Amino acid sequence: MVDIIAAVPAFWFLAAGTLAAILAELALLLVARARLRQQAQAQSLASAGEWRAIAALTLPSRLAEITAALIPFALAAVFARTIRTARSLLVSPPTDKVAPDEHARLVSRALSNELNATPMGLLAVSITVGIACAAVGMAVVARLRAAGLRRAGALAPEAPDTAAAWLKFPGPTLGPIAGSIAAFLVLGCGPIVQAGYAAIILKIKAFATVAVAASGDVKGAIMSGAMDESSALLDRALVFGRIGVGVAVLIAAFLAWHFSPARARARLPGGMDHGAPRKGAAGIALACCAIAAAAAAFVATRPLRLENRTPWPPYAGGERFLGLIATADLDGPDPMERAPVIHLTPDAMGLDGVAWDAPSLASQLGSLANMYRRLRPNEIFNGQALLICQADTPADRLAAALRAAVDGEAPHVTFGFLRRQVTDRPLFGHRWRNVPSAARTTVVKVKADAEADAALIAVDRFPTCAAISKEIVAARRAGRDVALLLPTDR
Amino acid sequence: MGRSVLYVVAGGFAAWVAADLLFNFLRVSDSYGRLFLF
Numbered sequence: 452m453v454d455i456i457a458a459v460p461a462f463w464f465l466a467a468g469t470l471a472a473i474l475a476e477l478a479l480l481l482v483a484r485a486r487l488r489q490q491a492q493a494q495s496l497a498s499a500g501e502w503r504a505i506a507a508l509t510l511p512s513r514l515a516e517i518t519a520a521l522i523p524f525a526l527a528a529v530f531a532r533t534i535r536t537a538r539s540l541l542v543s544p545p546t547d548k549v550a551p552d553e554h555a556r557l558v559s560r561a562l563s564n565e566l567n568a569t570p571m572g573l574l575a576v577s578i579t580v581g582i583a584c585a586a587v588g589m590a591v592v593a594r595l596r597a598a599g600l601r602r603a604g605a606l607a608p609e610a611p612d613t614a615a616a617w618l619k620f621p622g623p624t625l626g627p628i629a630g631s632i633a634a635f636l637v638l639g640c641g642p643i644v645q646a647g648y649a650a651i652i653l654k655i656k657a658f659a660t661v662a663v664a665a666s667g668d669v670k671g672a673i674m675s676g677a678m679d680e681s682s683a684l685l686d687r688a689l690v691f692g693r694i695g696v697g698v699a700v701l702i703a704a705f706l707a708w709h710f711s712p713a714r715a716r717a718r719l720p721g722g723m724d725h726g727a728p729r730k731g732a733a734g735i736a737l738a739c740c741a742i743a744a745a746a747a748a749f750v751a752t753r754p755l756r757l758e759n760r761t762p763w764p765p766y767a768g769g770e771r772f773l774g775l776i777a778t779a780d781l782d783g784p785d786p787m788e789r790a791p792v793i794h795l796t797p798d799a800m801g802l803d804g805v806a807w808d809a810p811s812l813a814s815q816l817g818s819l820a821n822m823y824r825r826l827r828p829n830e831i832f833n834g835q836a837l838l839i840c841q842a843d844t845p846a847d848r849l850a851a852a853l854r855a856a857v858d859g860e861a862p863h864v865t866f867g868f869l870r871r872q873v874t875d876r877p878l879f880g881h882r883w884r885n886v887p888s889a890a891r892t893t894v895v896k897v898k899a900d901a902e903a904d905a906a907l908i909a910v911d912r913f914p915t916c917a918a919i920s921k922e923i924v925a926a927r928r929a930g931r932d933v934a935l936l937l938p939t940d941r
Numbered sequence: 942m943g944r945s946v947l948y949v950v951a952g953g954f955a956a957w958v959a960a961d962l963l964f965n966f967l968r969v970s971d972s973y974g975r976l977f978l979f
Contacts, residue, residue, distance in 0.1 A: 531966065538973050558977070565970065631949070635956035643960055647967045654974075671978050678971040678978075685968045692960040700953040707945040734944060738951040745951075745958040752958075755965035763975045874979070878972065884979055 458567040460533055465568070469575040472526045476582040479519045483589035486511060490596050490621075497603065497618055505604035510597050513733060516590035523580045530572030537564035542879065566658070570651050573644055580636060588629030595622035599712065602727065612721025620715040627710040631703035638695030638702075646688030650681035668768030675766035757877035764872050769887045772839070778868045779842045779917035783888035784927045787837065787867050791819055795852045795916070796841040809851040816859025836861035837889070839869065842917035849919065850910045853894045854937055864935070865889045866920055890923045892933040901934030911938040 456462045493504035540561035545554045599621025606614035657677030661670045708714070716722035769787055776794060793812065794801050801807050802815045816836065823832050836856050840849060856864050869885035876882055892908075895901045906926035913919040919935075926933045 534966075538970070541973050542976055562977075565973070569967070569970070631952065635952050639956035639960045640963055643963045643967065647963070650967065650970075674974065675978055678974045682968060682971045685964060689960070689964045692964065693957070696953055696957045696960060699956060700949055703949045703952060704946075707949060711945070730944070735947060738944075738947045741951045741955050745955045748962055749958045752962050752965050755969045756961075758972050759965055759968045763972070763979065766978060876972070876976070878969065879976055882976070882979055 455567055455571075458563045459571055460537060460564045460568060462571075465530065465533060465571065465575070468526060468529050469579065472522050472575075472579045473582060475522055476519060476579060476586045479515050480582060480586040480589055483511075483515060483586065483593045486593040486597065487589065487625075490593065490600055494600060494618060494621070497600070497607075502604050502607050505600050508597050508600055508604075510601065511590065511594045513594065513737070516587050516594065517737070519583050519586035519590055523576055523583050526579050527572070527576045530568065530576065534565055534568050534572065537561045537568060541565065566651060566655060570648060573647050577644060584632045584636060585625075585629055588625050588632055591628055592623055592625050595712075598622065602724070606724070610721065610724075612719075613724050616716040616719040616722035617724065619719065620712040622712050623710060627706035631699075631706050634699035634702040635696065638699045639692050642688040642691035642695060643685065646684045650684050653677050653681050653684070671766060671768055754877055758879075761874075761877060764874055767872070767884070767886045772867065772869060772885050772887050774839055774869060774885065776839050776841050776869065778839060779920040780870070781868045781888070781890075781920055781924045782870070783866065783868050783890035783924050785865065785889045785891045787887040787889040788835070788865065790833075790835040790837040790865065791816060791861065792867075793836050793838045793852055793856065793864075794840075795838060795844050795848060797844050797848065800848070800852055809855045812852065813855035813858035816856060816861045820860040832860070833863065834861050835863045835865065837867050838864050839867045840916040840920070842915065842920075844916040846910055846913050846915060846919065849916050850938055853910065853935060854896075857894050857896060857937070862894045863891070864894050865891050866923055868920070868924075890920070890927045890933070892923055892935045894935045894937060896937050898936060901936070902932055905932040905934040907934050907936055909936045909938070 459465065490508060493508055496502075496504045538561070541558055543554075543557070543561075545551060549557070599617055603614045603617035603621060606617060654674075654677050657673050661673050664670045664673060716724070772787065772792075774792075774794065776796060792803050794804070799806055800809065800812060802812055807815055820832055820834070823830075836859075838852065838856075840852075853864060856862060867887060867889045869887055871883055872886050873881065873883045893901070893905070898907065901907050906929075908919065908922050908926065910919060913922065923933050923935075
């Protein structure tokens, strides 16, 4: 419990809001129930010929039912705002002002906030809606029956049969009214609420698995799978919800017809009240307001709807390399592994984002190798470097960079390839990522240094980085090791 | 009877929109997650 309190932002505020909403609904429910009891007593007295109690009945206003109907929306809005705040933190980009580990903690907390606030919101709003359903129903019934009983009282002196009909059936009973509201909510929203819980549980379980998963790729694949399942659950629930609304309309129409007090009165002798005053327009105005509010909500949901309808590119594992260099358009057979990154274009060369010329590059790589040995004296230095080379880089520049790698004790140069993938999100705008792949090589200065069964590729036989990359990928795909032979040092 | 029809239609439409709103609000959570993985 303490964990949940910590994980839900403004937990006590939300809990207090929920409690206040539930208490307000219960108060409205109790007031309506007291009115219905008072009406039942007056009805009973009038049946025995004592009409004074009916004359004393007050006509409740619509305020009670409107308030009872609006409270769950207000509570839902508070939870929605909390969840939206957590979501906006989730996608806040890292900045120079926040350290990377602090940013990671922030994102992790936002994720936990969203995962915990959502089920709490669903539970709190569901409970409030359940009570509201009864409170609205009772308030409507109390208002309509009070009007009906007063009509009976007014008719009693001159039209006793019609008055008796009104007295027996003054208005709707709670069952059909609350039943209709419940049918809309349970059949329309129920499947989505249920799927919402299931989706959250699924994601929480996925996070628990991720916590003990071995590699980043496995973690990502587990989370991506959980999100696929969660989306599918909700998509299915929407279909059930839409069918449910249709069924609820039929149920409500049947209940309205079958339990119509006007129909019941009409069946009694003298029950047709031709002189009944016309009902005011308030009911029609309220129904029109509900339709207008629903239409506005539907329009306001458009960005979310568009976002949900826009498919995401499939999950791609591997390192997230955010470089802008246009490498050869190739799909290497090897994974891109972490290593010092050499970037190379026709105009620039460098290491780990810092520009160096070839001799300095060799010196920097050498320093890294020495540092590694000093920090891990019992481990063997793997001599790896990752080369991100722009496709049109001339071979002589490539040769210079590769030579620097060999001189810097990093002869195992992996050629990295970045395939740009973009998605235009209705909610998040233009997003891109590099889908990485690689091809491993070993750079040698003389043929004799190459492994006997390796494919020997002479760097100076190719005009550009793209051309040599193509040859490397073909050899690696054929299952051969690749030895890159540098041109003779002049 | 005309009023009852209006109330049923209004209730049906409101329930349909409420279900749609709830669905989209919950479903977009996956988009935030995917954005994180993208």
